Amino acid sequence: MQSGSVTLMVERASAVRPGFRLDHTNSEAIATICQRLDGLPLAIELAAALVNSLDVHIIAERLNDRFDLLNGSTHGPLPRHQTLRAVADWSYGLLNPAERQLFDSLAVFVGGFTLDAAESLIHSGEKSTDPVAMTLSRLVDKSLVVSEERSVSGRRYRLLDSLRLFGLERLQSKNQLERMRILHASYFLTVAEHAASALRGPDQETWLDRLSLDHDNLRSALETSMKIGDFETAARIAGSLYPFWDLHGHYSEGRRWIEQILRLGRDISNQARTRVLLGEAALAVIQGDPLITVSACREAVGLARGTGDRASLAHALQYLGFCSMYQGELDEADSFLKESLENAITAKDSWLESWAFVFMITLALCRAQYELTGTLAEKCLSASGPHQDPECTGWATLALGVSHWYSGNLTQAIPYLNEGFLIFQRLGGLWGLSLGIFLASEVSGARGNTEQQVILMGAAEQLRTAIGAAPHPFLVRWLDQASQAARTFLGDDEYARKWQEGDQLPLSAAVALARSELDTPFISQLPDHEVNHMPTTN
Incomplete structure (x- = not known):
């Protein structure tokens, strides 16, 4: 859609402004216009007609007011069906009335919705006379709603952006x-709290996909709750979402929401x-912020002790232990x-x-x-x-691989490293992927491919820093240890070039490169003189 839409935009714009062409100064704005207008030819032609008087960047910025912006006024009144508003x-x-009611209601969804979500907005008394499923089906047939099949989460629906603004x-x-x-916020509170429980079990991958698809809806629910002063709902949503924010690398965003809720929601x-x-x-400790981590944990510990909530107490103590590791206080962490x-x-x-064992693995x-790392991984x-x-499971499996690897048992290590890496790839777990890519770099180095080792190290560190994880x-x-050995072997200049190559590698390419390394088994153990170059215990 994008290439055809962009071509149409440029052709029509050049007709009203001779010499107009696509280049690096306007390509992003033109792509934004075409995307926001859903590739609709009429809408794109109306936008292109404004290029004679407005810069494309201004047009892109003002598309939230598209019905007034794209009214054809630059060429005088247009016949019926030749303005975007007229078509809508x-x-x-x-x-019919039921279709209008549902269409209007669907406009509050951001980025799509499920049938269950649509039904939540319509009063139950009206469902029996005109079921939402049937009404929604008619809106799809009339091309007012788009229906999409998702491999993991099932069928979803969405309004085109222009029609959503109209609604x-x-x-x-x-x-x-x-x-x-x-009503929208109330529904997504239910979704978030159900997800919080489901993320603790075997359906985690399905629910991570669902939360990813509905992330904009959840943001909207948080915004609504904060705006109307319903900090209890906002707190319950954020308190349910942080495992998702953690796994998918939304650390800074999650912390911004939580900071606002704790600052404003004094009566929750x-x-x-x-x-x-x-x-x-959880989010602060991963970003290496010990002051916030300790403060939050100590307050949570106090609340948990006061109510006899052993589970929350155990949870808070885990983060205190993790924070102590970052500060070098290993006995305190223990x-x-x-x-x-x-x-x-x-x-x-x-x-x-099981998570207590994961944190104990980290301490080991x-x-x-x-050796203790492997024992704790088995217990986990x-x-x-x-x-x-x-x-x-992913962390424990990687830990089993690490236990073998850094003990010199390379043949036994590779299957565990590969399996753990695949788990994080399926989950979209970016912190786990960054560690897995680094471990793949260690495998490259052990095979004597130092150039690829440095490329993978650069890619791993780029991903880790991009998500803001310490x-x-x-x-x-x-x-x-790995950097010093590789720099000595390659020399400073070649090391820097390979690191930069890894730093600029797209995530998909980095993952594919790591997968190819971990998919290949070791034929035999390293010679003793190479094992001596493995990281030491000091």
Whole structure:
């Protein structure tokens, strides 16, 4: 769609402004115009007609007011169906009352919706006389709603952006926009809280996909809740979403929402506040912010102790232990994590128990205790059995590979490293992918392909810094040792070139390169003199 739309835009623009052409100064703005106008030929022609008087960047910026902007006034009044608003008015006029009501309501969705979401906006008393599914089907048949099949999450629907803005105007004119947005926020609170539970089990991949597709809807629900002062709803949404923000690398955005909620929502319930504090701690510790992490955890610990909430206490103690690792206080981390495990067991929460082992694995890696790392990984995998969430499985599986790798058992390590990497690839877990790409670089180095090793190191670090994650304490040690050896072998200039090549590698290419390395088994162990170059315990 984009190439044809862009061609049409440039052709029509050059007709009203001779000499107009596509170049690096306007290509992004033109692509934005075509995308925002859904590739609709009439809308694009109307936008192109403005190029004689307005810069394309100005047109792109003002498309939220497209019905006034694209009214054909630069050429005088246009006949019926030759303005965007006229086409929308005509199509809307052909709808029956039930279709109009549903069409207007659907405008509050941002980026798409499911049938269940659409039904949540219509009163139950009206569903029996004109079921939403049938009404929605008619809107699809009339090309007012787009239907799309998603491989993981099933069928979804969306309004074209121009029609969505038209629907929002209709809701505003009937004084129904705020009510519909509140219903929308209420529905996505339910989605977020269901997801928070589902993300702890085997359906994690499905729900990560669902949350990714509905991320703009969830943002809108947060905005609505904050705007009307319903900080309890905002806190419950954010307190449910932080595992998704963590896995998909939305650390800074998640922290911005949480900071606003904690600052403005002084009267939210203890339960909601505890969840938000745990979210703040989780995202802050990954970004290497110990002050915020400790402050949030200590408040969460106080609330949990006061209510006897052993599960939340165990959760907060895990982040305190993780934060202590970043600060080099390994004995303190050990104490926090042992207490966390005890509380998880007392709470009979197998999910928290398995995650306590993940954090203990991290501590063992900080201490370069690779045999203990493998033992803890096995305990983690057995703690919650078949109901364990894939992310937890991914970390434990990578840890098994690391345990073998840094003990010199390379043949045994590769299958675990590969399996763990594949888990994070399926989940879209960016922090796990960055570590997996680094471990693939270690494999390249061990095979004597130092150039590829440095490319993968550069790609791993680019991904980690792009999502704003601080390096694991043990990763700093591994990276320093690998970098020093590779720099000595290649020389400073070639090392810098290969690192830059990796830094500029698209994520998909970096993942493919790492996969090709981890897919290839080791034929034999390294010779003793090469094992001596593996990272040491100091």
